[in-house]
Amino acid sequence: MSKTTKKRIPVAGHGHKRSIMEVARVIRSKNSGPYELTLDIIFRSCEDYEMCKSRAIVNPALISKLYKIPESDILGIIWFEPAHAVKITIRRWIASGDPGETDIYGAQQHAPLLGIEFDA
Amino acid sequence: MQNEGNDDEMSKEFRVLSPTAILGYGFPEASFRRGMERKPHLIGVDAGSTDPGPYYLGAGKSFTNRAFVKRDLTYMLTAGVEAGIPVVIGSAGGSGAKPHLDWCHEIIREIAKENSLSFKMAVIPADIDKKIVLEAMAKGRVKPLSFVPEATAKDVEESVHIVVQMGCEPIMKALDMGAQVVLAGRCYDPACFAAVPIRQGFDTGLAMHMGKILECAAIAASPGSGADCVLGTLTENSFILEPLSDKRVFTPMSTAAHTLYEKSDPYHLPGPGGAIDLTDASFTELPGGRVEVKGSRYEKTKGYFLKLEGVRRIGYRTISIAGTRDPIMISKIDTILPQVEAQVRGMMKNPSPNDKLMFHVYGKNGVMGAMEPLGNAVSHELCIIIEALCTTQDAADTLCSVTRSTLLHYGYEGRIATAGNLAFPFSPSDVQMGATYTFSLYHLMEVADPCMFPINIEQYTNGEVRK
DSSP states (O other): OOGGGTOOSOOTTOOOEEEHHHHEEEEEEEESSTTEEEEEEEESSHHHHHHHHHTTSSOHHHHHHHTTOOGGGEEEEEEEGGGTEEEEEEEOSSOTTSTTOSOTTOTTOOHHHHTOEEEO | OOOTTOGGGOOSOEEEEEOOSSTTSOOOHHHHHHHHHTOOSEEEEEOOOSTTOTHHHHHTOOSSOHHHHHHHHHHHHHHHHHHTOOEEEESTTTTOSHHHHHHHHHHHHHHHHHTTOOEEEEEEOOBOOHHHHHHHHHTTOEEEOTTOOOOOHHHHHTEEEEEEEBOSHHHHHHHHTTOSEEEESSBOTTHHHHHHHHHTTOOHHHHHHHHHHHTTGGGGSBSOOTTSOEEEEEOSSOEEEEESSTTOBOOHHHHHHHTTTTOSOTTEEEETTEEEEOTTOEEEEETTTEEEEEOOEEEEOSSEEEEEEEEEEEEEEEEEEEEEOOHHHHHTHHHHHHHHHHHHHHHOSSOOTTOEEEEEEETTTTTTGGGOSOTTOOOSSEEEEEEEEESSHHHHHHHHHHHHHHHHHOOOTTOOOOSOSOBOSSSSOEEEEEEEEEEEEEEEEEESOTTOSOOEEEEEETTEEEO
16 A cells, blocks of 8 residues: 555655646545435546556545544445546435534535545 | 337337436426437436435425426426327425325326326325334334434334335336326336336346436536436447437446446446346447447346335424624634533523534534534634524524524623624524424335335326326
8 A cells, every 4th residue: 555645744845746636537425325425536537547546545544534434434435447436435424414414415525535645 | 199018019229308307407498309309219207316305205395396397397298198108207296205296296287287188197106104114124124224223113103204215117017007107206216217118128227227327317418417308219238328409418438427426336226126237337439429338237136125215303493694704703613602502501491402502613614514624724704503403493493592692692702892793694583494304214125016006097188187
């Protein structure tokens, strides 16, 4: 596994990091039923997809850290070749519409993914 | 009339017109006409979703607009009846329980009358008797979906409405009974598009996968739209998606990517009685902005499972919306709000532990709550929504009102703006949100008969109905 997920900020002059934004054309979140939140990253090209997949840029430890959830709350991380995409499905913080709800459709929970970086 | 029962004459193609992603979202008339010119064998539409949350199933209300549902249905029914092809409407009224079905049924009656239409219609309610669910639970035939808690008898008994998401079989049976128009309660979305061709002998895997895409109309095209028509053409070993507007095209990527949408596993899409398996699906570009899909399979499950959806009422809600632009208050907001709650609760005579007071603080963590990664970042202004959720509407009104007035004049430490802490955009400042619901059931139930739903047939003749 790459050391990307452990070092948060690159050292000055050592900044050979790339942003997920350079390789993804879609990053989104949405309910998958009232009890699951599903996150999609669709890559710009087959090469970007293969590179990120082979290096496991998206992995359970990273998702756990970004969403402050235990890995047991991750239902699955599935790499989907036909769409050059990776799908991450996690337990919803509460069932959709329950007291304390902030996002009924789950459509605005993608922002933590925008900050993903990996070694260039 | 429709060409029902002509299996010997089964044409090699079955064309399905999907006008819109959700009945009531609308579509351009030109796209619809272009679709009808392609002589479809079926017009299908899905009207429902659990996405808007538990309220709509609980309150018996549609999340779509009546005038626009009528507008969409008028095009579909008049064109479908004139062409002599089936029109299938699933998940009537959004949530597909009796009040939703009745609502949509009334709209169809109006359309039939206003346009003097003649057709036979099947109405299929999706509500289930609580006794049947309780019996199935007792026999261990009800199981929760991922992350859903086990259901108790109390969850079932307290449910306001329980619907069962039907598969293709009841729609096929309705066609066997001679129906041209099928109005179904809660229904597996692809079934509205797949039931008719499967009944005519087309491949289930291809029909279901095509239905899975057509139920979202042009959302799978590029640029995507939930309010534009598309045509799906099923053949013996593939299906072809075709845009009906020059504004958009299907691409292999847009089509494949749609399989991700709102689903937890893009390779396996479970539904009533089985799952669509896309492991070997291929997506090929054709001229004219079309895409051909091959290799989609259908795998039946051992045992036939239907999804139950139920909600129960948890109380009544009142909210108040306000803003603050005071930097001192903003810097202390995390301590001020709990202090205000403590002061309010101290003043209440008989505070109920079930009465919940919540603050949504936009500009801080209003969208992501505890998952917000930028916990300490705050804006120069905040929106605070006070939410009171209580066992009665009166109690919610009181809790919201007293919290609002207390927060407005709360003398927090270091305050220099002593005239009022909140900026209200509206008068009245407090809004009754009414009854509030929670999902009580989101479970699979094993059934012996996929056609467990009653089917009521009505004959319309020149707009007049005879049962």
